[in-house]
Structure formats: C-alpha cells, structure tokens
Amino acid sequence: MKNSLIIASLALALCLGGCKSAEEGPKVMAREVPERADDFVFENNLIAGRFYGKALEGNPTSPGIDIWVKMPGKLVADEWYAAAQTDSEYYHHDHGGKDCYKVSVSLGGGASAPYIDGTLRYPQTNYRASEVLEKTDTKVVFRLSYPEWEAAEGVKVSLEKTVTVTADSYFCKVDDCYTFSGSDSLTVAAGIYRHAALGTIVTEGCEPDGCYWIWEKASDQSIESEDGMLGVAVYVPGGSKAEITSDFEHGISTRTVASGETFSYYFGSCWSKANLKTDFAWGAEVKKLTASE
Numbered sequence: 001m002k003n004s005l006i007i008a009s010l011a012l013a014l015c016l017g018g019c020k021s022a023e024e025g026p027k028v029m030a031r032e033v034p035e036r037a038d039d040f041v042f043e044n045n046l047i048a049g050r051f052y053g054k055a056l057e058g059n060p061t062s063p064g065i066d067i068w069v070k071m072p073g074k075l076v077a078d079e080w081y082a083a084a085q086t087d088s089e090y091y092h093h094d095h096g097g098k099d100c101y102k103v104s105v106s107l108g109g110g111a112s113a114p115y116i117d118g119t120l121r122y123p124q125t126n127y128r129a130s131e132v133l134e135k136t137d138t139k140v141v142f143r144l145s146y147p148e149w150e151a152a153e154g155v156k157v158s159l160e161k162t163v164t165v166t167a168d169s170y171f172c173k174v175d176d177c178y179t180f181s182g183s184d185s186l187t188v189a190a191g192i193y194r195h196a197a198l199g200t201i202v203t204e205g206c207e208p209d210g211c212y213w214i215w216e217k218a219s220d221q222s223i224e225s226e227d228g229m230l231g232v233a234v235y236v237p238g239g240s241k242a243e244i245t246s247d248f249e250h251g252i253s254t255r256t257v258a259s260g261e262t263f264s265y266y267f268g269s270c271w272s273k274a275n276l277k278t279d280f281a282w283g284a285e286v287k288k289l290t291a292s293e
Helices: 002-015 077-084 279-292
Strands: 028-033 039-044 048-051 066-070 112-116 129-135 139-152 155-166 171-181 186-193 201-204 211-217 229-235 250-257 262-271
Touching (some): 028 139, 039 155, 066 229, 066 262, 112 139, 112 155, 112 171, 171 186, 186 262, 211 279, 229 250, 229 279, 250 262, 262 279
Antiparallel strands (some): 028 039, 039 048, 048 066, 112 186, 129 139, 155 171, 186 250, 201 211, 211 229
C-alpha cells in the first residue's frame, strides 16, 4: 500500500510539470510514408485515409482516396504502419479499425479529375511530391503534386492538391489547382466510387446541388471479412447537380474552371461500427456540412 502511494505521488508530481491526457494531445496528423510504398497518410480523431505514391504506380496508378475505418479517439496510422513493417497485412485486420476499402483505378473516397466528353481523365502518375504547409494539434494542411499529363488530345494538365484536415470532423476540405494548356476551360469532377458489385447500396439525394453521398457495404476485403457499413460523401459548393457516370461507377459533381483557378470541395466518410451507425445518421451529418457552407 505504501509503495502504491509513493508511485501515485511521483506520477502526480511529474504531471504537474505539464502532463497531457490523450484528449489534450494532437488530434490530427499527415505525413509521407516512405517506409510503405510512398503512401501519404492523413488522419484526425474520427477518420483516416491515404493517397498513393510513386512506389505503387501500376499497383495501382490512381488518384483515388483510400478510406481507413477507425474507432473515434486516438490516432492510429503511425502505429499501424510500424506494425506493418513486420506484418504486411497488419492494417487489413481489425485493431480498432482497418483498411477494408478498395480503390482500384477510381476517385475512391472523394478525389477529383478532369471530366471530358463524359469520361474521367485520371493523372498518369500517382502524387510525386508532398509538403506539409501547416500543422497544429487540431489542424494540418498538406499539398500533393501530380505532374503534367495529357487529359485529352492537345490538353495538358497538372494538379496541385491542397487538403485541410481538422479535428472532430468527418470531412476534409480540398483546394485543387489545375493548370492546363490547350483549352480555355476545364470541367473537373469530384466524386466517390460506388462498389455496386457488393450488393446493397443506399443512395440519397442531397440539397443543395453539388452534394452526393452513399451508404454501402465496407468493400471487398478478402483478408478479413468486414460486415460493417461505410458512409461516403462529396460536396462541391457551387457545383452541378450530382450525377452518376455513364458506367455507373461514380457519383460526381462538376464545375468548370479556368487554368489556375481553385476547384474547392469536401470529402468525408464514416464507419457504422463507430459513432454514425445508420444511413440516416450519416445523411444528417452530410446535411450539416452543406448547411454550414
């Protein structure tokens, strides 16, 4: 008993010098992950995800955002990547969340791409450079660069993607700057991939224009099956009424921009095993976003 009191007293004395609880620590993070195929990971206390880097080109080459589901609270990405150094499938198993989302060659959970003649024109590489522009305990801003590619005959495009991740939000803000030549304007689509092969997909209309959200099975993780559901959404303020692409694979909203003009939008996600457990709850969260912008 005496020893326990001494230990407790020492712990109290140490904390008087500036001990922080988990709630007081950082609630956001973002970094390049050279130890794992040049991923760029981002996270707050509710959501997490990643963009694909150079080392994954061809496996896949895709601008799509990969969603990682997680329980609310602590940051997990660094822990998962560290464990993956000895167990490459670590984050495909449930440790209070996991990677159970399939991106393939798509917009994934909320990327953008030029939309020309009814077709999404993806970058020909993954991101090739990154920079963290701002970082506090509750906000991180980073930029990803995609080098020039030919989006259509004679139309060459490059992309600087700036993403803002804030604590306590299911949504991230994106400011995409497309610089291009060979055309006076460029139609850009932000959207989400619809995993129709999984069966049940619930889609809902959303006001105002520019908003599209879905509720679907948590993708086709074959390493460890996942019976939860995902809510995924994209919102383009001032964008067109949301539509489904002709191949039925994406829900998108578009806006036409000049070269160097910012294309701004939001993407977000949730997991039914965490806080938002139904499509109704997810739809209400999406509508809160659109009402505030």
